[in-house]
Amino acid sequence: MTMPSYPPKPSPGDRIAVISPSAGLPGLFPLPYELGLERLSMEYGLEPVEYPATRKMGSTPQERADDIHAAFADPTIKAVIASIGGDDQITVLPLLDRELIRANPKPFFGYSDNTNLLAYLGNTGIVGYHGGSVMCELGRPGAMDPLTAESLRAALFTSGPYELRPAQCFGDVDGPWEDPATFDSEPPMEPGNGWTWHRPERVVEGRSWGGNIEILSWLLMADREIARDPSVYEGHVLFLETSEDMPKADDVFWILRSMGERGLLRRFPALLMGRPKAWSFAQPNEADAKARYAREQREALLRAVDIYAPDMMVVVDVDFGHTDPQIVIPYGGALRVDGPARRITVTY
Structure with missing residues (x-):
């Protein structure tokens, strides 16, 4: 690599x-x-x-x-x-x-x-x-x-370090793009709940790798652009997010389980998980259903990590991926996750 x-x-x-x-x-x-x-x-x-x-x-x-x-x-x-x-x-x-x-x-x-x-x-x-x-x-x-x-x-x-910060409010409800009235006002937002940290006892610095978890699963199946030797990712920081297709919690767990069985998950000392999009035109969830979807995805993620990478530091609901606002993550760039200070810094 x-x-x-x-x-x-x-x-x-x-x-x-x-x-x-x-x-x-x-x-x-x-x-x-x-x-x-x-x-x-x-x-x-x-x-x-x-x-x-x-x-x-x-x-x-x-x-x-x-x-x-x-x-x-x-x-x-x-x-x-x-x-x-x-x-x-x-x-x-x-x-x-x-x-x-x-x-x-x-x-x-x-x-x-x-x-x-x-x-x-x-x-x-x-x-x-x-x-x-x-x-x-x-x-x-x-x-x-x-x-x-x-x-x-x-x-x-x-170029240089850029410290991420949790969004004060976020949204995932969209208006129809074919309707000009959609663009007259900003989308509805709700109060942010910050990031949630698991095992934040250390500082991890490494190159970032990951992306949309559904696409990574396809790349794994097609044997494209993912190293067959998982040791090449040793010490990298994994970042993952899910799309507006809103995969079920079981699907997220099964993908992570496959990555674990391949020997991938244990190579990463830290994982950032993007805030999940919990609303779509096909599944216009109300507040309770949105919260349940996010909670079940978080539980599936942590269950897989506990099995395959029990020492991994995990931060969930980070503001990247299919969420609004969205922070840019350098792909293959330097990333620092400071657990004790609860700080995340990328290098652009």
């Missing part, structure tokens, strides 16, 4: 590639997408550059691979950001030219199905950024959440 290094950062005024390595949802929902483009330009001072498949639903894996190659190969493009996630980016990975991408390292921002490309970049020797998408974070109705905006700005433009 190649130890990833940080690619050069963009500056305001630079061009940033906007690609859809998974689903071409900008073509179906232009309102959040075009709002996100506007904020990239007006609030971050970057010039968005679209590619042939960016707004194309049903694009082929080869078309999306071509866009990735074009974005990385263009010397005038200084960073790359995904429009959104999806569910079939794993089919793009075999079509990618690793040497082309390695020769043109750039910061890539995305999460969810983009865990595929983040893992690929990490194995190519490039630190990526788990978080930030044009349609969700930049295209948030009303305004970007300040915590999201601050983290994304730091990850885009700065």
Whole structure:
């Protein structure tokens, strides 16, 4: 496994590639997408550059691979950001030219199905950024959440340590993207409950690895971008999150159990678990059901850890992944988890 290094950062005024390595949802929902483009330009001072498949639903894996190659190969493009996630980016990975991408390292921002490309970049020797998408974070109705905006700005433009802090309030209820009225006000929020620490007796420093747990399970099944020798992850900090598909607690446990049986879990001295999204249009949970879903997922997580990595320090409900606000986590970058001080610091 190649130890990833940080690619050069963009500056305001630079061009940033906007690609859809998974689903071409900008073509179906232009309102959040075009709002996100506007904020990239007006609030971050970057010039968005679209590619042939960016707004194309049903694009082929080869078309999306071509866009990735074009974005990385263009010397005038200084960073790359995904429009959104999806569910079939794993089919793009075999079509990618690793040497082309390695020769043109750039910061890539995305999460969810983009865990595929983040893992690929990490194995190519490039630190990526788990978080930030044009349609969700930049295209948030009303305004970007300040915590999201601050983290994304730091990850885009700065290098060095960045201390995470718990969100004072959070939300996971969405409005319909096809309705212009959705964008007249910010989404509903509720009071944050902070992070919960388990076995916080030590300080752990290591490279980060992980991402969306459902995508990692697919990569494990396809035997792609996850080392067959689990010892390469020794001392890394594991970070995991779940998607708007809202996997059941049993599913989370079974995935973690498989990782444990493979010998993966015990390699990580610390685990950060993202705040779970507990509401979707398919399952519009009320408050009690949301709390129950989050509690059952937390219990499943800790049950697997107690079996396979009983000394692991665990922090749950960290504000990354499919949650609002969202903090960017460097993928393959340095991460420090200070249990006694209850502090988490990433290096952008």
